[in-house]
Amino acid sequence: MSNSANPKKRAVLIVLDSVGIGEAPDAADFNDVGANTLGHIAESNAGFSMPNMRSLGLGNIEGVCAIEAVDEPCANFGRMQEIAPGKDTTSGHWEFAGVLMDKPFLTFPDGFPDDILTEFCEKIGVDGVLGNVPESGTVIIERLGREHIETGKPIVYTSADPVFQIAAHEDHVSVEQLYEWCEAAYEIVTPRGVSRVIARPFVGEWPNYKRTANRHDFAVPPPSATMMEALEDAGVHVTGVGKISDIYAGHGITSSLKTKSNDHGVETTLQCIRERDGFIFTNLVDFDSKYGHRRDPKGYAEALERFDSQLPEIIDALEDGDLLMITADHGNDPTYRGTDHTREYVPIIAFIKGATYGNDLGTRPCFSDVGATVADYFGVEWKVGESFLDRLI
Secondary structure, X not given: OOOOOOOOOEEEEEEEOOOOOOEOOOHHHHOOOOOOHHHHHHHHOOOOOOHHHHHHOHHHOOOOOOOOOOOOOOOEEEEEOOOOOOOOHHHHHHHHOOOOOOOOOOOOOOOOOHHHHHXXXXXXXXXXXXXXXXXXXXXXXXXXXXXHHHHOOOEEEEOOOOEEEEEEXXXXXXXXXHHHHHHHHHHHHHHHXXXXXXXXXXXXXXXOOEEOOOOEEEEOOOOOOOHHHHHHHOOOOEXXXXXXXXXXXXXXXXXXXXXXXXXXXXXXXXXXXXHOOEEEEEEEOHHHHHHHOOOOHHXXXXXXXXXXXXXXXXXXXXXXXXXXXXXXXXXXXXXXXXXOOEOEOEEEEEEEOOOOOOOEEEEEOOOHHHHHHHHHHHOOOOXXXXXXXXXXX
16 A cells, blocks of 8 residues: 555445345355345346446456446456345445444344333333334335324334334424434344434325435444544545445544435435545445335336446546446345345446456455455555455556
């Protein structure tokens, strides 16, 4: 690595949330044998294509059959396997940043146990909760919103992620009170293996309830320093786009820009590329939340094709010498049983504009190679993961 940091450079990391590319070697340990998010989306949608990602080498990655390989990829390409014993948002993103987990967070596919709910209700002064199931947030507020308004009981639910979510109508429970409920829950559930407590306020009349922008995540902080904190210490500005800041509990995030959709995330990323230097770290969550968990391969395919159509604008906005990396944090095969994430390899597409293209980065044994490469690019000392910057220059 360089002896001195260069904070005026620009690196962009875009996480296509849940876009896995085939079962990982340990998929059997997670009951995910045969999962292949990208492959099964392609099989389920005649005519599916991602010409711009294909040109970058997506189809040249080992094991990717859904996209045809090209003779001269316009980027460098490979795949990565997660070390962490989980397949959730937090463990994947933490590993990008050099935080390696040795035990997984806990999920609650049957809802939370009675002792947790009893303590929670006593702490906030209610006589019960509604829900207590893993369910889509939009579905559960439509199903239980009226009863919540009538009884004042909070709607509690979870998902395939290790999260405790609380929904309440803003006209009946103030946002401040909802946040207090979340803080109470945080004290109870995070020692039990939950990574985030999420406030999910909504408004409107049944059946047309709408979730508001007052969502707030109360996240467990990473147990060790992140690569982004090393960047900040070296004077590099770190911008989190989407839910990035929430995932890291703000650690190492200089500024955070919330987004409402994939399109908004792309627009915000483009604005950042045009207006600021430093590290721009984006999560595009719709693939996972709107299509993966809801087992909607058609919607997932359309979202991937939409992102692919936006990719040329992203590349055009980059200046010579800028680093772009595109990857994913886990799989979520929309054709697979259940509604959970799937343990898969994830793609890595990477290039420095105006530099070397066409290198096969192989199978990276750890997501932390991404963070090591970003740190190396900025000339910042970082010891977790193996940088592949030399393959990009």
